[in-house]
Amino acid sequence: MTRGLETEPYEGRLRDLGMFSLRKRRLEEVQAVTERREGSDSCRQQRIGLETMGLNYRREVSRQCCNQEKSTHIGIPKSNRARISDDTLRPQIANPKFATNNPTLTTVTLEKPFCEFDGSMLKGASYEVYLYVMVDSAMTSSSSLMDTDDKALRATFQQTSGGQLGAYKAASFDVPNCMSPPKLSDAADVAKAPAVLAQYLIRVGDDSACLYDPNFLEACNPPLSEDTSYRFKFVLVDKTSGAMKDQTLWSDPIKTNKLKQSSSIDTWPGRRSGGMIVITSVLSVLMSVLVAAFLTAALLAVLAWGRDYHLDGVSSKRRLFSDGYPSLKGIQERLPMQLGVNPKLSNMLTQDEHKKPLSPTPGY
Amino acid sequence: MAEKGSPFVMGLLVMGNVVIMLAGLALYAESVWVTADPYKVYPIMGVSGKDDVYAGAWISIFTGFAFFCVCVFGIISLVQGNRLMVLLYLVLILVVYMFECASCITSYTHRDFVVSNSNLVKKQMLTFYSADTYQGRELTRMWDRFMMEQQCCGTTHPLDWVNFTSVFRSRYPEVVAPWPFYCCKRDPNFIIINEEGCRLGHVDYINTKGCFEHIKHAVDSYAWGVSWFGFAILMLTCPVVLLAIYHYTTM
Numbered sequence: 231m232t233r234g235l236e237t238e239p240y241e242g243r244l245r246d247l248g249m250f251s252l253r254k255r256r257l258e259e260v261q262a263v264t265e266r267r268e269g270s271d272s273c274r275q276q277r278i279g280l281e282t283m284g285l286n287y288r289r290e291v292s293r294q295c296c297n298q299e300k301s302t303h304i305g306i307p308k309s310n311r312a313r314i315s316d317d318t319l320r321p322q323i324a325n326p327k328f329a330t331n332n333p334t335l336t337t338v339t340l341e342k343p344f345c346e347f348d349g350s351m352l353k354g355a356s357y358e359v360y361l362y363v364m365v366d367s368a369m370t371s372s373s374s375l376m377d378t379d380d381k382a383l384r385a386t387f388q389q390t391s392g393g394q395l396g397a398y399k400a401a402s403f404d405v406p407n408c409m410s411p412p413k414l415s416d417a418a419d420v421a422k423a424p425a426v427l428a429q430y431l432i433r434v435g436d437d438s439a440c441l442y443d444p445n446f447l448e449a450c451n452p453p454l455s456e457d458t459s460y461r462f463k464f465v466l467v468d469k470t471s472g473a474m475k476d477q478t479l480w481s482d483p484i485k486t487n488k489l490k491q492s493s494s495i496d497t498w499p500g501r502r503s504g505g506m507i508v509i510t511s512v513l514s515v516l517m518s519v520l521v522a523a524f525l526t527a528a529l530l531a532v533l534a535w536g537r538d539y540h541l542d543g544v545s546s547k548r549r550l551f552s553d554g555y556p557s558l559k560g561i562q563e564r565l566p567m568q569l570g571v572n573p574k575l576s577n578m579l580t581q582d583e584h585k586k587p588l589s590p591t592p593g594y
Numbered sequence: 595m596a597e598k599g600s601p602f603v604m605g606l607l608v609m610g611n612v613v614i615m616l617a618g619l620a621l622y623a624e625s626v627w628v629t630a631d632p633y634k635v636y637p638i639m640g641v642s643g644k645d646d647v648y649a650g651a652w653i654s655i656f657t658g659f660a661f662f663c664v665c666v667f668g669i670i671s672l673v674q675g676n677r678l679m680v681l682l683y684l685v686l687i688l689v690v691y692m693f694e695c696a697s698c699i700t701s702y703t704h705r706d707f708v709v710s711n712s713n714l715v716k717k718q719m720l721t722f723y724s725a726d727t728y729q730g731r732e733l734t735r736m737w738d739r740f741m742m743e744q745q746c747c748g749t750t751h752p753l754d755w756v757n758f759t760s761v762f763r764s765r766y767p768e769v770v771a772p773w774p775f776y777c778c779k780r781d782p783n784f785i786i787i788n789e790e791g792c793r794l795g796h797v798d799y800i801n802t803k804g805c806f807e808h809i810k811h812a813v814d815s816y817a818w819g820v821s822w823f824g825f826a827i828l829m830l831t832c833p834v835v836l837l838a839i840y841h842y843t844t845m
Contacts, residue, residue, distance in 0.1 A: 330802070331756055331795035335768045339794060418798045423788050431794065438769040453769045492720035492758040499710040506702045509825050513695040516832045520839075524688060527839045 319346065321361075321462040321481040324431050328417065335487045336453035337435035340462060343478060345408035347466040350476035356469040357405050360449075363434055364390075364397040366459035366483040382467045382474040387441070387450050393460065399449045400434055405466070434462065457488035603841050607672055610834035611665040617827045618661025624819045625655040633812035637736045641729045642718055644708050647813060650701025650820045657694040661827070664690055668838070680842050687835055691828065698824040705817035709810040716749040716806075720760035723774070730761070737805070738776050742784065746805035747777035752795065754804070777801050 324332055324339040332339045343359060351357055360382055368390075383397065390398040412426040440450035454460060461483055466476040628651035639645035664686045671679030708714055722733040741747055748754035755762060755773035762774065771793070778792035779799050786792060791799030 328796055329794040330797060330800070331753065331772055334756060334772055337769055417791070417796060420787055423791055423796075423799070427788075427790055427794065427796070433794070435769060438767050453767065487756065489759045489763070490757055492717055492760050495713050495717040495720075495758070497714040497717055499706050499714075501710075503702075503706050503710055505821070506699075506706050509702050509821055510699050513698060513825065513828060516828060517692065517695050520688060520691060520832060520835055523836055523839045524684060527684075527843045530843055 320479045321464055323481075323484055328427070328431060333484055333486050335456045335489060337433055338454065338460060338462070338484050338486065339431050339433045340481075342403070342406045342430060342432050343464040344406045344411050346464065346478055347405060347476050348408050350466055351405070357466055357475065358402050358469050359405055360399050360465045360467050361401045361403075361432060361434065362397040362463045362465060363393050363400045363454070364461050364463075364480070365393040366461055368394055368396055381472045382465055387452055392452075392455060397463065400451045401432060401449055402467075403432065434460070454486050456486050459483035459485045603837060603844075604672060607834065607838055607841060608669055610830070610837070611668045611672070614827065614831055614834060615662050615665035615669075617830065618658045618665065620658070621654055621823060621827060622658030622662065624823060625651045625658055628816045628819050629655065633815075634736065634739070635809055635812045637729075637732045638715060638718065638809060639704075639708055639813075641722060641733055642708075642714065644704050644714075646700050646704040647708070647816050647820070650697040650704070651816065653693055653697035653700070654820050654824055657690050657697060657824075660690045661687075661694075661831075672838075672841070675845065677842070677845050680838070680845065684835070684838060684842060687831070687838075691831060691835065694824055694828055698821045698828065701817050701824075702821040705813055705821070709806075709813045712749050712804070712806040712810075715809055716754055716758075719749055719754070720758050720762070723760065723762050724765055725761045738774070740805045740808060741774065741776035741801065742780070744803075744805055744808045745779070745801045746803045746808060747773060747801040748804050749806045750804040751802060752777055752800055752804075773800075 321343065322341045324341050326332065329339040340361075347357070347359070362383070383399065385396060385398045387393070387398050387400070390396045392398075406429065412429045416422040417426045417430075435451065435453040437451045438453055440446040440448075441452045461480040463480050464478045465474055467473065468475055629648055631648075636645065636648070639647060664683065667679075668683040668687065671683050718733065719737060722730045723737055724730065724734050752773050755777075756768070772795070775786060775789075775792070777800055778786045778789065779801060780786055788796075788799045
């Protein structure tokens, strides 16, 4: 820390050291951006058009516009300017409204480079855009996309072992038409949807068959590996000569998804619901109250019966059971009487008991 | 007749029994509705063995009808003023009461296991959907129907299919089918509107809602039918039985 400035606030220190104050620098950045944004009317309209159509571009407008205005920036530190264009000219991941599942395990869906290359295209020549893919960890090795004679690299997925050794060409497509970008709202229209999606999006890792198809000669775009960071780059190529005319920066690293083990899902229900607790506790209490009441009543009845039995036997039994039906006691009382009334029957019973061990009476 | 309790208590008891009798019939009918499984969610519970919501319903078919019969018997015995019959009535209704308690508690506890959060259903979906077993086929059929009829996808959202390993994922590469095509929005003839849009997950071409809400709703309505309705009947039965016990002691 510089001596004598410890008491000053940070911005004061910078000012005293002859640096820009932070605020001033930030202001200049904003000015630079707005200047470029609002540079010309046609430019601004184009930008607003793109934004309303749902395109994701953070880049202000087309290169065409920007090129004209780049020269008009005065008084902005060069490093700042460089950083601004850094932010703006990278491949972008697709608008999440278009692709909710993005990036997936093996694919990444990108926006096509709308209006990026307009400044570098000459009238009359035909161009196409190549998409290059590289694993993020391969960035340390050479990331040049030109071979010796200035032509765009034609490395394939197999040659770079899936982008690990360097960039491979994943796809080529016509330059998106900057004048009529697709409208986001049109994607809801079934008739226009395929066209809109095809115009707007490029899906890296889209082709699961090309690796195993011996007749496939184009750039193969096989599925990416899961849980890996990739970077992407669009390159403008002259169709006839194959020479590289322009390129975007490498995108920020975009990581493909990783599968979680379904067996790791915890199915424990956690806290019990209030309803279950209420039902269980209330019903247990009610049940025990009922049983207790019933047992008490039964006990009382038995006690009352016992007390009455000592006082007089017959009536107490009538109290315990009903008096509408003959009680057990009554039956017992009446049984010997009946037997006595019918001596033949009692005789037969006793005879039967005597005979039984010897031989059963036939026909009895 | 003075020793047989007051006629007011008697009237209350008969009325209470009539109400329980009718409620028992209603419980019986409702339990039949539950066991018939009109929402057809049985595979979800059957596969994981947590199908005791239905067990509760089966028990309450029995208890519902038993309440009806026992209360008819109770009314007869009360009117006759026969102590032995009232005693038998009390014993019977206590037994039925116990079974009904068990039915309520079982049903609600297992509802908690299945739908208190979506994890069980999700895990089941991932382990059994498109598996080539009897259970797998059963569950696949159920999920296909749900996703098509309810216009939903996955358990909580379509990304369930994408974020986790599953039998489905091991059978179909993600590039071709990140999720089953039953997740795709369809026209009135059940033809997929736009396959590419569905594959990308464009909101207009995929069902973004999960199916768990529907499953939860179905299981909840079963559990509510069996548990809460049974609970209400038991709450009513309790004072009636207490009164009957009191009446018995005064007979």
